[in-house]
Amino acid sequence: MKKHNFSAGPCILAESVLKQASAAVLNFNNDNLSLIEISHRSQSFIDVMEKAIRLVKELLEVPEGYSVLFLQGGASMEFLMVPLNLMKVDGKAAYTNTGAWAKKAIAEAKSLGEVVVVGDSSDTNYNYIPKGYEIPSDVDYFHCTSNNTMYGTQMKEFPSVPTLMVCDMSSDIFSRKVDVSKFDIIYAGAQKNMGPAGTTLVIVKNMVLGNNGRDIPTMLDYNTHISKNSMFNTPPVFPIYVSMLTLQWLKDLGGMDAIEKINQVKAELLYSEIDRNPLFEGTAAKEDRSNMNVCFLLTDSSKEEVFNSMWNEAGIRGIKGHRSVGGYRASIYNAMPLESIQVLVGIMQQLEQN
Ligand SMILES: Cc1ncc(COP(=O)(O)O)c(C=O)c1O
Numbered sequence: 001m002k003k004h005n006f007s008a009g010p011c012i013l014a015e016s017v018l019k020q021a022s023a024a025v026l027n028f029n030n031d032n033l034s035l036i037e038i039s040h041r042s043q044s045f046i047d048v049m050e051k052a053i054r055l056v057k058e059l060l061e062v063p064e065g066y067s068v069l070f071l072q073g074g075a076s077m078e079f080l081m082v083p084l085n086l087m088k089v090d091g092k093a094a095y096t097n098t099g100a101w102a103k104k105a106i107a108e109a110k111s112l113g114e115v116v117v118v119g120d121s122s123d124t125n126y127n128y129i130p131k132g133y134e135i136p137s138d139v140d141y142f143h144c145t146s147n148n149t150m151y152g153t154q155m156k157e158f159p160s161v162p163t164l165m166v167c168d169m170s171s172d173i174f175s176r177k178v179d180v181s182k183f184d185i186i187y188a189g190a191q192k193n194m195g196p197a198g199t200t201l202v203i204v205k206n207m208v209l210g211n212n213g214r215d216i217p218t219m220l221d222y223n224t225h226i227s228k229n230s231m232f233n234t235p236p237v238f239p240i241y242v243s244m245l246t247l248q249w250l251k252d253l254g255g256m257d258a259i260e261k262i263n264q265v266k267a268e269l270l271y272s273e274i275d276r277n278p279l280f281e282g283t284a285a286k287e288d289r290s291n292m293n294v295c296f297l298l299t300d301s302s303k304e305e306v307f308n309s310m311w312n313e314a315g316i317r318g319i320k321g322h323r324s325v326g327g328y329r330a331s332i333y334n335a336m337p338l339e340s341i342q343v344l345v346g347i348m349q350q351l352e353q354n
Contacts, residue, residue: 004340007318008149008293008331009171010191017245017335024241036238040231048241049230055247059174059255062203063181067226069202070240075101075170075189078200079108081220082143082166082185087113088212091140094118094163096133099126099148100324105168109143118142125325126151128285137162140212141184147172149192150322152284152295152329158182164208172292173201174250175334176260184208192292193334195243198236250334259334266332266341267291273345277352279303283325297327303351310347319344 005012028035029044038044053068062068071077087093087109095106096119109115116139119130126148135142141164147154149171158165164184173188180186184205191197204222218224224232250259271289274280274296283295298304311319321327332341 001315004314004316004343005318006316006330006332006336006340006344008192008322008329009189009333010197011318011331011333012335013195013242013246014249014335017242017249020245021238021242025238035241038237040234040237045237048237048244049235052240052244052247053230055244055251056201056203059247059250060178060180060203065207066180066203066205067222069204069222069225070199070230070235070243071202071225072199072236074197075168075187075200076104077220078168078187078202079105080111081202081222082141082187083109083112084214084216084220085209085222086141086164086166086185086212087214088140089113089214091212092116092136092138094135094139094142096120096130096144097122098129098145098153099151101149101168101170102143102145105143105145113140121153127153127283129153129155129288133159135159135161135163139163141166143167145170146178147175147290147292149293149331150329151325152282152290152293153288154290154292156288172290174247174256174259175263175292177256190239190243192331194246196239198239199243201243246335262338263291263332263334266336266338267294269338269341269345270294270330270332273348277348279352280348283327292331292333294330294332295321295325295327296330297321303354306354307347307351310351311344314343314347316340316344316347 024035056068092114093109094116097117098121106115118135119133121128121130142161143166145168166185167183169186170188171192174193186203188201190199209222274282280296281299319328319330321329
């Protein structure tokens with residue numbers, strides 16, 4: 001029996017994608033060569049890269065004037081690349097502090113200039129999304145995290161800002177519609193809704209680059225990668241290929257409209273059980289609940305052992321909460337089938353009846 005994989009990342013991918021990806025490792029395009037042993041300069045791989053970029057543009061309706069990049073170094077590298085490319089020498093940027101990843105982004109920006117934290121939910125261990133903050137107009141950019149993977153909070157709206165807007169969408173990219181034109185840089189590690197770890201998607205508005213007067217190291221300069229179509233050095237061919245397959249799977253499913261509705265149904269099913277069942281409580285503020293990472297606690301800790309063995313026996317994996325929050329975290333990314341959530345909900349109901 002295939003396990004019900006609720007892991008926060010790396011995480012579940014569609015089974016059809018995994019099958020195609022494993023076949024391509026043995027024999028890509030019926031050429032009797034492996035995808036991972038052919039040149040990234042071969043037409044076969046150039047076609048993969050071009051298709052991946054085309055699918056990102058199509059699915060997210062990326063406007064003209066933006067570049068789509070597949071980079072390396074994870075979203076963590078973007079924590080540094082963003083300030084290097086946008087922050088002026090002696091510059092200043094505004095950040096929201098909504099969790100451990102946001103804090104890491106802030107730390108990198110602080111190594112290059114001043115950071116103004118405009119919204120901060122650290123007072124309650126990041127269980128809500130700060131709102132109603134003022135963003136100074138003299139900052140070089142504003143940075144936010146759309147979905148806080150560890151705490152299960154998600155921005156439902158993005159502020160109107162008097163400066164450039166940058167967003168870390170690592171854990172909810174391609175899970176819902178976004179208006180890309182509101183953003184100047186969007187970045188996301190692949191390993192949630194897109195593919196295996198090893199590549200980072202960056203969507204960047206070309207005109208915001210090259211204006212900050214910094215001498216940017218070659219590999220950390222977005223313009224290097226734009227000018228070489230993400231092939232300045234050897235790209236991570238396997239993660240890009242699997243990302244392309246996932247994006248095609250998403251398109252075949254009906255694109256962002258369809259997946260947004262599916263994700264809503266899945267999240268509602270689980271949150272409504274958490275709210276109904278007296279043995280459970282959600283940890284995130286209701287209006288900020290994430291549709292990707294559902295964090296909850298047992299109200300009666302004496303039930304922990306039996307609950308853990310019940311879900312374990314049912315083949316559920318990866319629902320232990322992050323150590324900084326405790327309890328449970330069910331990550332229900334795009335490829336998570338409704339049936340797996342039904343299994344978890346069934347176990348929560350059985351626990352109540354025990
Ligand atoms: C919101 C968010 N940002 C950044 C990261 C870091 O990503 P990476 O491991 O690709 O550097 C993660 C990883 O889980 C994340 O969830």
